Amino acid sequence: MAGTGKAHLRPQGEAILRVEDLVVEFPVGRTGLKVNAVSGISFDVLRGETLGIVGESGCGKSTTGRAIMQLPRPTSGSIVFEGTELTTLSGDAMREARTKIQMIFQDPISSLNPRRKVREIVLEPLAIWKRGTDAEQGAVVDRVLEDVGIDPQRAAESQPHQFSGGQCQRISIARSLVLDPEMIICDEPVSALDVSVQAQVLNLLEDLKRQYGLTMIFIAHDLAVVKNISDRVAVMYLGKFCEVASSDALYARPAHPYTNVLLSSIPVPDPEVGFRGAAVEGEPPSPVNPPAGCRFNPRCPNAQDRCRTEEPAIREIGPGHFVACHFPLHGGEAPVSVRV
């Protein structure tokens, strides 16, 4: 799958974040081998837009989110946020830049310090950056806590363990908002929550995005959740992008065989649809030794010889719909002998 190619990037200057040729590799002990977590992806996010990144575990979606924050610094590539190249910033300058890009993690309970009062946790970023007087800081914290639906009085008296998982995620969101960031990177923010609570948090994120004028990157494995919250969705597989499109177009007409497999693997809560069985054999291969050509070719139902040798580049197959596949399910020039 492809990855190479930037056809899907919008004109420079329009985007608040522009990532080009991002590569993140991790060494495997002292073996000289390396994990190819992210292998040359490019994407951009417009101001006020929500970009969803979906994929299975190990596809590099979380690494991508963390690489934007320079946690750790990527192996190569360029990340430009509001005109500033983040990859070459000094440590101090990067710390300052991180006040504009905040992150929310999957496990809301372990991402909060268990020994501290919730209000102090939310206040800490303001104290570190000495934003305003104590009174001003307190006012900001109380307002943000109200916005996320946590009683400031209770937050002042209680520790994280006295709150439920959903409430802890609200507290994490409050902490990410007090510095008034431009962008929030949400890494699986609702996957640890029950469905009834998940809906509350997703609605809250939509409200806050509007209220605080945020740009969002939403990383998750649950396609239905990603579809609901995103404007544009990128599908990732083994460190590469397969398909990038508007959320509604991607789900209505998936063009990459992998997107199609993902969509048809989701169990639908409707017995009339029934269980559709497994759409694909096997599991993703190891990112230590990714396959040549298109990375999805060993599992792809439509793979041809060309897919095993030549890596497909991202190209536009419809307005705003980009795919990295030699033989896409639609919009290809000559989809020879491709059966769906």
Next chain:
Amino acid sequence: MTTQAENRVETGTLIEVRALKTHFQTPRGVVRAVDGVDLTIERGKSLGIVGESGSGKTILSRSIMGLLPRYGTIREGSVSFQGQELIDRSPKEMRGIWGREMAMIFQDPMTSLNPLMKIGKQISEPLMAHLGMDRSSAWETAEKLLRDVRIPEAGRRLSQYPHEMSGGMRQRVMIAIALACGPTMLFADEPTTALDVTVQAQILQLINEQRRERNMSLILVTHDLGVVAGNTDEIAVMYGGKIVEKAPTRTLFAHMKMPYTEALLQSIPKMDQPSHSRLAVIPGRPPDLVNPPAGCRFAPRCAYARERCQVEEPQLVAAESPQHVYACFYPVGSPEYLERKVELSRRTDTNQGGR
């Protein structure tokens, strides 16, 4: 395995659970994790138990099987398995049933296997203990089981350790161990929650195939209504330690009666909704089972609750079809429900824009 399968009666009741209670003594007080549950499991049928975390679904399945902590547990009621009462059996007396008659697949394939033991040994252990096989025939059967669960190169895999396998493969090994002695009753507790969506579909397909082939009964415990919709004959919805609605799968989805079931289904983001759709939420959170609310346990979160729901506890009653039971005074479709629904839609209309 085959000898048992031949002796098996094809239909009829396998397990009958009556007024089952499972309470735990904790420093905070008594947690009423399962609080009066009746269930019947037919041979060869699959039952889905659905609920949110803390609803008691996992404890219910473990309580039927008798896999509970020894101290601080209060278990009352009746669990009858093939006509034998299991409720007062000690773990020692249960050992002949565990593995051989009832087996369980757990959620986390990473921690449920012994990391220091070869796969082959972990599968052949129950075969030797329960079926009295010798080492070499157990090893052979283990290889056959690995082929049954579609693990490629089964012979080579037998001498591997769990860490050499992926999560999906390990879950297949767990299934092979559970199937080893040909159980009549298989419990699967969130068997696919730790797996990726493409692998989840493979594992669900495998469990279903094996169930049909071996005429096993299955209890599938999950929080995901999507997983039970396509994979079970019947569904029981749990809330606050009780079954609040139970029906054949198609009936449940077509004619759900309990506002909780409806709200649970509505809160799931759907693929056919346009993006940025407002999700229906259930306000608040599940009840504290140390001090469950009086009356209906869902009443404090229910949009359709009335005064009666706060004080009187609804019992399970039959819907139009007798296999469909629910515990609600004002079920979906009742005049009171419809009246409230009109009020609610009026309220959201006037509130629009206010969000």
